[in-house]
Amino acid sequence: MAQSIQETQEELIEEFGLFDDWADKYEYLIDLGKKLPSLSDDLKTEENVIKGCQSRVWLHAEKQGDQIVFEADSEAVIVKGLISMLIRVLSNHTAEEIMKADLYFIDQFGMSQHLAQTRSNGLLSMVKQMKNYALAFSAK
Amino acid sequence: MTLDIQKIRADFPVLDQQVNGSPLIYFDNAATTQKPKSVIDALSHYYASDNANIHRGIHALAERATTAFELTRTKIKEFINAPSSDQIILTAGTTGSINLVAQTFGRANFSKGDKILISNLEHHSNIVPWQMIAEEKGAVIEVIPVDERGVLDLEAYRNLLDTSVKLVAVNHVSNAIGTINPIAEMIQLAHVHGAKVMIDGAQSIAHLDIDVQALDIDFFAFSAHKLFGPTGVGVLYGKRELLESMPPYQGGGEMIKEVSFDGTTYNELPYKFEAGTPNIADVIAFSAAIDYVNALSKEALFTQELALLAYATEQLSTIPGLRIIGTAPEKIAVISFVMDGIHPQDLGVLLDKFGIAIRTGHHCVQPLMKRFELPGTCRASFAFYNTFEEIDLFVKALRRSINMLQ
Numbered sequence: 001m002a003q004s005i006q007e008t009q010e011e012l013i014e015e016f017g018l019f020d021d022w023a024d025k026y027e028y029l030i031d032l033g034k035k036l037p038s039l040s041d042d043l044k045t046e047e048n049v050i051k052g053c054q055s056r057v058w059l060h061a062e063k064q065g066d067q068i069v070f071e072a073d074s075e076a077v078i079v080k081g082l083i084s085m086l087i088r089v090l091s092n093h094t095a096e097e098i099m100k101a102d103l104y105f106i107d108q109f110g111m112s113q114h115l116a117q118t119r120s121n122g123l124l125s126m127v128k129q130m131k132n133y134a135l136a137f138s139a140k
Numbered sequence: 141m142t143l144d145i146q147k148i149r150a151d152f153p154v155l156d157q158q159v160n161g162s163p164l165i166y167f168d169n170a171a172t173t174q175k176p177k178s179v180i181d182a183l184s185h186y187y188a189s190d191n192a193n194i195h196r197g198i199h200a201l202a203e204r205a206t207t208a209f210e211l212t213r214t215k216i217k218e219f220i221n222a223p224s225s226d227q228i229i230l231t232a233g234t235t236g237s238i239n240l241v242a243q244t245f246g247r248a249n250f251s252k253g254d255k256i257l258i259s260n261l262e263h264h265s266n267i268v269p270w271q272m273i274a275e276e277k278g279a280v281i282e283v284i285p286v287d288e289r290g291v292l293d294l295e296a297y298r299n300l301l302d303t304s305v306k307l308v309a310v311n312h313v314s315n316a317i318g319t320i321n322p323i324a325e326m327i328q329l330a331h332v333h334g335a336k337v338m339i340d341g342a343q344s345i346a347h348l349d350i351d352v353q354a355l356d357i358d359f360f361a362f363s364a365h366k367l368f369g370p371t372g373v374g375v376l377y378g379k380r381e382l383l384e385s386m387p388p389y390q391g392g393g394e395m396i397k398e399v400s401f402d403g404t405t406y407n408e409l410p411y412k413f414e415a416g417t418p419n420i421a422d423v424i425a426f427s428a429a430i431d432y433v434n435a436l437s438k439e440a441l442f443t444q445e446l447a448l449l450a451y452a453t454e455q456l457s458t459i460p461g462l463r464i465i466g467t468a469p470e471k472i473a474v475i476s477f478v479m480d481g482i483h484p485q486d487l488g489v490l491l492d493k494f495g496i497a498i499r500t501g502h503h504c505v506q507p508l509m510k511r512f513e514l515p516g517t518c519r520a521s522f523a524f525y526n527t528f529e530e531i532d533l534f535v536k537a538l539r540r541s542i543n544m545l546q
């Protein structure tokens with residue numbers, strides 16, 4: 001059985017807990033961003049763009065069996081690092097699990113001020129969009 | 141006069157703080173400037189001692205508030221050398237002033253096929269109001285192009301001018317890249333063809349000497365918050381015959397002479413355009429900002445800013461892969477730049493962690509970004525209270541951020 005959304009969040013909190021220095025945290029995030037595979041160009045459509053971000057962010061979702069699989073990309077690497085974490089937490093779960101998910105891990109990084117509150121990085125829009133996909137798939 | 145920068149910095153309380161563990165370096169002055177303590181004090185003094193509605197009361201507080209409010213108008217008149225205080229209309233900001241002209245002058249004067257010339261450098265605030273009235277009136281907007289350096293193409297401007305042009309609306313200085321436009325020459329050319337000229341002075345008011353009469357400007361707009369004053373206050377200067385011939389903008393109290401159900405007669409200038417209770421406190425506090433700038437030598441302030449610009453340009457040019465966007469020979473202290481392979485937002489996020497405030501994004505000039513085929517830039521914009529040492533720290537933090545991202 002795959003890891004639960006909560007377990008993945010705990011795992012991320014632990015990973016980030018290893019760094020006390022903001023620069024190390026950001027370097028790790030940048031690294032995650034660089035490692036996340038790019039979205040293929042045919043998925044970088046206007047429809048897949050998430051509004052409300054200063055850099056362009058694309059999100060694609062697909063249903064495989066009863067699970068939803070997310071792929072995403074951004075022009076900005078720090079945002080891409082954030083996306084990478086969201087995908088790790090939410091991808092490969094059922095629509096119901098995604099809709100119910102309480103994403104508390106962001107607040108625990110000591111980075112939440114940047115990650116959650118500024119509208120321009122679009123993290124909140126991204127979470128909302130992922131949940132919308134889940135809702136749409138569950139209605140089908 | 142040489143400036144004592146440390147003494148000046150002490151006048152701006154906000155500058156003295158730590159952000160993310162480092163001393164704040166505020167390089168976002170084109171977005172809004174910081175406020176000297178005298179402005180902050182004036183604001184709280186007003187509410188603590190004088191608060192009253194103006195122009196109507198006969199009691200002592202109303203009298204004091206009205207006098208202080210009108211004194212700001214007089215100071216603004218002197219600051220831009222307008223012929224008379226009643227040509228100074230108080231608005232909510234540059235955006236408010238431009239919309240006022242579009243909805244009154246534009247409504248009365250534009251008709252089908254008329255042209256409005258704007259430039260490729262304009263802020264959305266000097267584009268959208270014209271689009272709205274143009275659409276309503278069937279007028280056409282044409283755009284003066286810019287070259288690679290971000291300089292307006294004056295040859296193209298000359299060719300666009302003809303008698304169908306009713307208005308030229310351009311900024312004095314570009315907020316995104318700092319270009320100073322040759323408005324004296326542009327105004328003269330427009331007038332030859334009978335066109336009026338609206339100058340968006342949002343970015344010039346704090347950094348250049350403005351004389352609306354010497355420049356023969358028809359309409360001039362700016363925001364107090366970009367001149368070390370409070371937010372929520374703007375100015376529209378207009379030539380008397382234009383303001384008098386324009387219909388009122390919003391209806392309400394203040395702007396009327398007499399109201400009956402058969403009809404209403406309007407108040408005279410400037411009140412005709414100032415419906416409702418204005419932003420009294422902020423207007424009054426703005427006075428302190430004008431005093432502050434006047435007490436220092438403007439020339440010394442501008443010299444300091446240009447020295448900062450030259451130094452920052454030189455330092456940034458040593459970073460491999462960094463490209464400065466906007467290399468006009470005449471610029472104010474604004475530097476826009478991009479870095480090969482790095483998104484501006486990433487640099488902005490990391491610089492903030494070093495306590496450095498710059499702006500990233502499209503700077504409300506999407507058509508200009510499109511012209512340069514960029515999604516956005518990083519912009520550092522200086523004021524006289526910034527220092528060479530801050531530029532050194534900024535460049536160091538920028539190098540470190542680039543390293544982290546590459």
Ligand SMILES: Cc1ncc(COP(=O)(O)O)c(C=O)c1O
Nearest residue numbers: 233234235263265311315342363
């Ligand atoms: C050139 C220019 N025009 C207009 C504006 C709009 O000013 P405000 O938002 O104060 O109305 C700005 C502000 O950024 C500007 O830089």
